Amino acid sequence: MDYFNEELGLKVPAHVAVILDGNGRWAKKRLMPRTYGHKVGSQVVEDMLDIVDKMGVKYFTVYAFSTENWKRSQDEVSTLMNILRKYLVDCVKKSMKNNVRCRIIGRKEELSPDIVESIRNLEETTKNNTGLNFTIAINYGGRDEITRAVKKIASQVTSGQLEADAIDEACIGDNLDTFDLPDPDLLIRTSGEQRLSNYLLWQLAYTEFYFTDCLWPDFNREELIKAFEKYNKTERRYGGAK
Numbered sequence: 001m002d003y004f005n006e007e008l009g010l011k012v013p014a015h016v017a018v019i020l021d022g023n024g025r026w027a028k029k030r031l032m033p034r035t036y037g038h039k040v041g042s043q044v045v046e047d048m049l050d051i052v053d054k055m056g057v058k059y060f061t062v063y064a065f066s067t068e069n070w071k072r073s074q075d076e077v078s079t080l081m082n083i084l085r086k087y088l089v090d091c092v093k094k095s096m097k098n099n100v101r102c103r104i105i106g107r108k109e110e111l112s113p114d115i116v117e118s119i120r121n122l123e124e125t126t127k128n129n130t131g132l133n134f135t136i137a138i139n140y141g142g143r144d145e146i147t148r149a150v151k152k153i154a155s156q157v158t159s160g161q162l163e164a165d166a167i168d169e170a171c172i173g174d175n176l177d178t179f180d181l182p183d184p185d186l187l188i189r190t191s192g193e194q195r196l197s198n199y200l201l202w203q204l205a206y207t208e209f210y211f212t213d214c215l216w217p218d219f220n221r222e223e224l225i226k227a228f229e230k231y232n233k234t235e236r237r238y239g240g241a242k
Helices: 023-029 034-055 074-098 113-126 142-158 169-174 221-232
Strands: 003-005 010-012 015-019 059-066 101-105 133-140 186-189 208-211
Touching (some): 023 034, 034 074, 034 221, 059 074, 133 142, 208 221
Parallel strands (some): 015 059, 101 133, 186 208
Antiparallel strands (some): 003 010
């Protein structure tokens, strides 16, 4: 359900999902290594958490590392993992201070043991917080998520826990990584690319899309307001007639 922000004079979507794109290009334009762009981009995520919370957003979900990102150079992957290590640790204190609940979606078991433990600690420590719901997609792919859900459902049918005829959209949704989250109302992708890149394929079925040429490290409150202004001009009919 949208929240009306009187200061902005805009409807604010309850759930905003973001594909944080353009970190490497932002760094290259400044004659810096791609890894520098990722470090700056991680700080922008922290800044945006405070901004969206104050605006009235209830759920904020970001695509941090995809199942395909392992194909990048060893140096870049290593840097991304180290940024993630630090972020997960720092996030505990900041989330408790700001009443933020954190979740991680994706194939956690394929990450390093220390990262898996940091994820467990972050989720457990913040699980009772009642403010902004912050979700980070790490080692995540939409097709992989759906495949894993299908396997879980098949196992339930095989074991007799579930009748095949009982499988419906709700059943599938309950077996996704996002089983306790509402679908995104607005998807933002930075850097000018206009594709989903295997992100939340099931959940984005009726989501409004906003694409911007702004590179993620340059994304700020003003850029977010532009996305909300575009969102306010749409009429969400979910397949129905006007």
